[in-house]
Amino acid sequence: MTRPTSTYRIQFGPAMGFARAAGVADYLARLGVGALYASPLLQAAPGSTHGYDVTDPTRASTGLGGEVGRQSLARKLRGLGMGLVVDVVPNHVGVEVPCANPWWCDVLRYGRQSAHADKFDIDWSRGPLLIPVLGEDGVDALAVDNGSLTYHEHRYPLAPGTESGTPREVHDRQHYRLVHWRLGNTELNYRRFFDVNTLAAVRVEDPVVFAATHGEVLRWVAQGEVTGLRIDHPDGLSDPGGYLRRLHEAAPGAWLVVEKILGVGESLPASWPVAGTTGYEAAREVCGLFVDPAGEPAEDQPLHEMERTARLAAASTLLRAEVRRIAALAPGADEDAVIELLASFPVYRSYLPEGRHHLEAALELAPSARPIVEAMLADPEGELATRVQQTSGMVMAKGVEDTTFYRYNRFVALNEVGGDPGRFGVSPQEWHTAAMGREAAYPATMTTLSTHDTKRSEDVRARLAVLSEVDFEARYQRWAARLPLPEPSLTRLAWQTLVGAFPISEQRLADYLAKAAKEAKLATSWTDPVPEVDQAIAQWPGRVFGEAELLAEVTGFVAEITRAGWSNSLGQKLIQLAGPGVPDVYQGTELWDYSLVDPDNRRPVDFQLRADLLARLDSGWLPEVDESGAVKLLLTAKVLRLRRDRPELFSGYRPLRAEGPAAEHALAFARGDGLVAVATRLPVGLERSGGWRDTVLRLPHGRWTDALTGIPIHEEAPAVGELLSRYPVALAVRS
Incomplete structure (x- = not known):
């Protein structure tokens, strides 16, 4: 198995094609990244911003640079000694623009007789294929234009010999029926991705369909250009285990991870030949370490x-x-x-x-x-x-x-994909047990803190975790009474979001709240929007930002908790990067990143800024823990380079326990016999109790140096306060 030492997720799209990624690759290599981890690279719907709506799995995306651009990127990565992990979408293809997808277009034209009909999971026993697209104007708005049936901007192919007559007559001769969009959730006769009608499921369990949908990516693997595959949404497949076994046989040596959400205590099926998951469970465990169980709010509803x-x-x-x-x-x-x-x-x-x-x-x-x-x-x-x-x-x-x-917004730092908001915090012992289990059972699984699917970035969650250590409720009640939103749980979500992501623009906050409200489906929704509610939500950020006294109070509170949030951010990052598994860094999160749910987390990343800061760090600069976030970049580079250059350091896992009055505030572990990671947890409580005082941490015998600062560690049981005097984290490496 070609296991990468680490990965760095890049979101490909209109602003990030193959050529730009090749330009970023030099920086990633300097950062210490083992493999570029790419969102889907196959031909997707016109203008796709994410690539999960693949329309032609037989070729690389022309919008990203086509086959020539893909090959150029592959050569660049190989020359830098980096791997390439590609996101594969086996469950569905994009059909929003019907004839952008050759297979779907053919099925619409020829129906059950199409050579591609068996590629899709369609219930033909229920009659023509239903396409839920019509509005209130219905079939009266249909037209025939240049060999296509049209409905406003939508165009559909015609069966041979059916062009004559009125648009309604032409429509009624087709192998499909255009129906009202609301019927998609009740009458649809093809399988789809969740409730997304424009993503039609394919029958990848059929060996012929598997070969058709995977042949191109498998060719990249066979040529050594792709070293790993990330499998999207395996739970949608008819036989995930059978699919993964077939893929494992077809891509021998490739590192395989699955986007699988595991419940607390749940394991992957033992029969799956994969290295592990994409790491949602690790994100839950790591974030939970920085949540104080003593600060658990009351539960309004179970x-x-x-x-x-x-x-x-x-x-x-x-x-x-x-x-x-x-x-x-x-x-x-x-x-x-x-x-x-x-x-x-x-x-x-x-x-x-x-x-x-x-x-x-x-x-x-x-x-x-x-x-x-x-x-x-x-x-x-x-x-x-x-x-x-x-x-x-x-x-x-x-x-x-x-x-x-x-909806359940009592403490939104826990409301994450793979999370469990009902479990308020993760104890050090629970973390150590999980980490030892990961090292024993899935040492090559991916771990992560932020992904394109997370509802808020790792740094937003790290700052929000501080709320478990302070009295936020009194402030919230005062603010909410002054400027509520139309629905109570949304009001609580909005104020936590403002604090967690501050400073944030009015537009970003408005866009996020609009999506959150519609997903919650309480006061408004995607299918039944309530205009007055939507308007109130859109105006709320402006009202908050327009009240100087209130905004000053919010700004002051954020300033009070920011340093503790930075401490949590660095602690999370160290534990994830140095802990068991293959750590992934989501694009841009090597600096502070206060992004919210997509599309906010797909905003362009300033790679030049990061490259310039990395050059300063390589010249010997030790940054302060400040707004620049350079210290997070320092931490990321140090660990990723050690993983790449000294992989033997990252074997095994042994918990270490500090001794003394503040022992519970130190999370420490050893990897192998040459690396020790130490992080500060619950920093507000630590300061409130008087700091580290006489707390010490006994290191394994040997000569140690903090890799972050370059400062030698002379004592076998150094004082934690001295060890963490410069930064709230330390990475001790045996000399």
């Missing part, structure tokens, strides 16, 4: 009750079409029983037969689904079992990640 309510709503509304397809396969079961079952899984998906206990746990909450479960267990590879398992993850994602995590 989290799990809220989650179940949202999952039931997702299954019965957003995903009703999938529910109906399952109910048709289950003898004696009605849609209500299917909904109850889908909303009752304790995890995103059970993997039969390995995950039978998860299915049985769901049955305990949904006894009316017993006939469905019995049929699934009798035929765990049948269509019923497959579709229930595929859909349970969709229900969990839409109900929990995309709804509850925008």
